[in-house]
Amino acid sequence: MLFRSFLSLLTLVGGLLLSGVELSQAVPVNFSREVKPILARRCFACHGPDSGEGGLRLDSREHALAELDSGSFAIVPEDVDSSELLARVTSEDEFTRMPPEGKPLTPHEVDVLRRWIAEGAAYQKHWAFVAPEKHEPPALEASPHKSWVQTPIDAFILAQLEANNLQPAPKADKRTLCRRAYYDLTGLPPSEQQLEEFLADESPDAWEKLIDKLLASPHYGERWGRHWLDLVRFAETNSFERDGEKQYAWKYRDYVIRSFNDDKPYNQFVKEQLAGDELDEVTRDSIIGTGYYRLGIWDDEPADSVQARSDEMDDLIATTSQAFLGLTVGCARCHDHKIDPIPQKDYYGMAAFFADVTPFAERGDLQTNNQWDLTVPANAAERGERRQRIRTISREKYSMEQVGVKRMSGPDQRRSETQRREGLLKAKLKDYLNDSEWEQYQQTLARLNDAQEDLKKLNQKSAPDWALALARCNAPPEPTHLNVRGNPHVPGEVVEPRFPQLFGVEQPTIPAAPAGARSAGRRKVLADWIASNDNMLTSRVIANRVWQHHFGRGLVRSANNFGELGDVPTHPELLDWLAIWLTEHEWKLKPLHRLIMTSSAYQMSSQADAAALAADPLNDNLWRFDLRRLGAEELRDATLAASGKLNLEMYGPSFYPEMSPEVLATQSMPGQGWGKSSSKEQSRRSVYIYVKRSLLTPLLTAFDFPDVDASCEARFNTTQPGQALSMLNGQFANEQAGYLANRVRTEAGDDPKDQVARAIEITLGREATKEEIADGLELLNQLTKEHNRDPQEALRYWCLVALNQNEFLYLD
Numbered sequence: 001m002l003f004r005s006f007l008s009l010l011t012l013v014g015g016l017l018l019s020g021v022e023l024s025q026a027v028p029v030n031f032s033r034e035v036k037p038i039l040a041r042r043c044f045a046c047h048g049p050d051s052g053e054g055g056l057r058l059d060s061r062e063h064a065l066a067e068l069d070s071g072s073f074a075i076v077p078e079d080v081d082s083s084e085l086l087a088r089v090t091s092e093d094e095f096t097r098m099p100p101e102g103k104p105l106t107p108h109e110v111d112v113l114r115r116w117i118a119e120g121a122a123y124q125k126h127w128a129f130v131a132p133e134k135h136e137p138p139a140l141e142a143s144p145h146k147s148w149v150q151t152p153i154d155a156f157i158l159a160q161l162e163a164n165n166l167q168p169a170p171k172a173d174k175r176t177l178c179r180r181a182y183y184d185l186t187g188l189p190p191s192e193q194q195l196e197e198f199l200a201d202e203s204p205d206a207w208e209k210l211i212d213k214l215l216a217s218p219h220y221g222e223r224w225g226r227h228w229l230d231l232v233r234f235a236e237t238n239s240f241e242r243d244g245e246k247q248y249a250w251k252y253r254d255y256v257i258r259s260f261n262d263d264k265p266y267n268q269f270v271k272e273q274l275a276g277d278e279l280d281e282v283t284r285d286s287i288i289g290t291g292y293y294r295l296g297i298w299d300d301e302p303a304d305s306v307q308a309r310s311d312e313m314d315d316l317i318a319t320t321s322q323a324f325l326g327l328t329v330g331c332a333r334c335h336d337h338k339i340d341p342i343p344q345k346d347y348y349g350m351a352a353f354f355a356d357v358t359p360f361a362e363r364g365d366l367q368t369n370n371q372w373d374l375t376v377p378a379n380a381a382e383r384g385e386r387r388q389r390i391r392t393i394s395r396e397k398y399s400m401e402q403v404g405v406k407r408m409s410g411p412d413q414r415r416s417e418t419q420r421r422e423g424l425l426k427a428k429l430k431d432y433l434n435d436s437e438w439e440q441y442q443q444t445l446a447r448l449n450d451a452q453e454d455l456k457k458l459n460q461k462s463a464p465d466w467a468l469a470l471a472r473c474n475a476p477p478e479p480t481h482l483n484v485r486g487n488p489h490v491p492g493e494v495v496e497p498r499f500p501q502l503f504g505v506e507q508p509t510i511p512a513a514p515a516g517a518r519s520a521g522r523r524k525v526l527a528d529w530i531a532s533n534d535n536m537l538t539s540r541v542i543a544n545r546v547w548q549h550h551f552g553r554g555l556v557r558s559a560n561n562f563g564e565l566g567d568v569p570t571h572p573e574l575l576d577w578l579a580i581w582l583t584e585h586e587w588k589l590k591p592l593h594r595l596i597m598t599s600s601a602y603q604m605s606s607q608a609d610a611a612a613l614a615a616d617p618l619n620d621n622l623w624r625f626d627l628r629r630l631g632a633e634e635l636r637d638a639t640l641a642a643s644g645k646l647n648l649e650m651y652g653p654s655f656y657p658e659m660s661p662e663v664l665a666t667q668s669m670p671g672q673g674w675g676k677s678s679s680k681e682q683s684r685r686s687v688y689i690y691v692k693r694s695l696l697t698p699l700l701t702a703f704d705f706p707d708v709d710a711s712c713e714a715r716f717n718t719t720q721p722g723q724a725l726s727m728l729n730g731q732f733a734n735e736q737a738g739y740l741a742n743r744v745r746t747e748a749g750d751d752p753k754d755q756v757a758r759a760i761e762i763t764l765g766r767e768a769t770k771e772e773i774a775d776g777l778e779l780l781n782q783l784t785k786e787h788n789r790d791p792q793e794a795l796r797y798w799c800l801v802a803l804n805q806n807e808f809l810y811l812d
Contacts, residue, residue, distance in 0.1 A: 187223035221261035252291035267531035326562035334486030349498030355477035404432035560713035633686035
């Protein structure tokens, strides 16, 4: 009864609104968030950009207000009764009610449309599709918290807090801030000495000096480079059943780490990855940067090669648009984007920019397209000539083999297209070639062997410096067709390179590649546009990502989707201000880190407030700093640091952690492609772990290491049983607890009380409390007296407990 009365009250209020009675608290309808999703979901199939049945299109205001074929008007702003749209969606007649198929609109959907029309049926432009505006930081002269404002960032935050009757949390203590800064900028905990140095520094600029010190640390690049690797789905293998290796992929990882350490301007970083081989100044870095094009999954034995190639291109378009622009252009592969103004033609226009990008490999050749020899030019030129000779002879060999293959049975012909080709040719080819053909084939094999030996001898004199890169391009490229319904077997009209229309910029005119050109020159045009100060999304997207990894989430939570189905920014003026500030400071990220971290907003504690929790439980207004669990790599690295085994050697080939037989058995061919590294190598930082798509490290995946098949905008932050099992029962955690016990005994001596206290000091960076010492002594006593464990084994268990404390796993 009470529920019915409530509904009646809602209906009455709605009626008052529609009849012109104003309520001071009425909230206008948001077109992008409320109306457009309804139109796209329920109306666009018949009245969208692809069709206009009855003369009605609802994808723009101009079309929506036009006279219909019937002479009526679907929408008459501010006149609900004269709007045919409302009459049709509320009709009781099943033959006239819209939509004609499926369920009728819900009462809520009808109410949204009704209120929208009554308010004037405005088609507001989505916030992200308008160029950033440089807002002045709010003036807060009369604010009781005026002194809290240390940077312009604080002015934006405080103004919103006060508008919502909230206030900022107190400042965090120095120990908390020190740990926060070390983990955020380097992914490592501060050592006891580093922590003590900061706590002892009473100078007014102690915090700023610490930030500068950490930004200059080589470990900064390891931490922030890993964030980028998530975005570009970095892995060192191809996925699918065989999950073959991407040789020298680790050089791309090292390039990313060095780029962050060097504070390379972000716009240059973008250009090197998208068009490093086409820049005016091609460098070693820019070549390695094009390894970006080789990081995706690749099927070495596709059932449909045309479809597989289309899928490769789709992965590239989806990753590029999400990582650099925060747009889901990939949604327009088969049809116009249902929500964002991205027609299918824009999808294939972006594909046309990448038309000269070769497949990962062709005919099983894993080198020609992917491996770039970065050896000094003289050696590289000679080596290139010898490799070209090998390719030429190999093509001759292949052509001669195909003569025999075409004479074989159907099953054998199909077998020749698989990994079993070499065995088939060895066993049967001679039977299908005449004597003259066979003799010529043997001569070709001999020539090929000689050419390979020549290259081998040269390599022995000077080993080639290979890098995974876009080593070969198709210039001039084949035309790009719009695939009907996304089907690559049904090509439609030819599409030239084009920027998405929502940007409202002049479309590029790219001259055809001249004869003998190495590449088409199109990717440089795309890279220059994306990296431009005038691109309305690029600076916003990266500024949001930097904020995200300092505060645990972005000002826009959907960091890969700034479109209409993404989240709206919690602080839109601040986001624009940061984006413009970044471009004004030469796109350098280290100054942006410093700006954010010197703000009072970053230095708040995570202290809860009952009233604030009730008013803003998700902390959208940033009234406190959010507690967070350590990421997978942070946790593993911190464990190694505590045990004293952390190897800080940087760069170079990846290492292989120890895998149990049970984990290796999850592969189709257990253990294939998994190497063995020394214990010293296995103690390196987690960013250097070999990333095999079919065999991700279990400890890391338990703590939300991402799926490496697609761009990851933000990792999950879960709490689940596998984490406790990994840290209590896992081989790695128990081994490190043993090393920590050895360290504790060496540093604290044989007194159990000192040992218990020392384990807490090492793992948590503070003195142990009386309660912790009492708990530790009780555990040691139980283990030695009740369970007959020797003292060292008992100490190992206490060290394992220390590594599993929330204070070790979570960052305040």
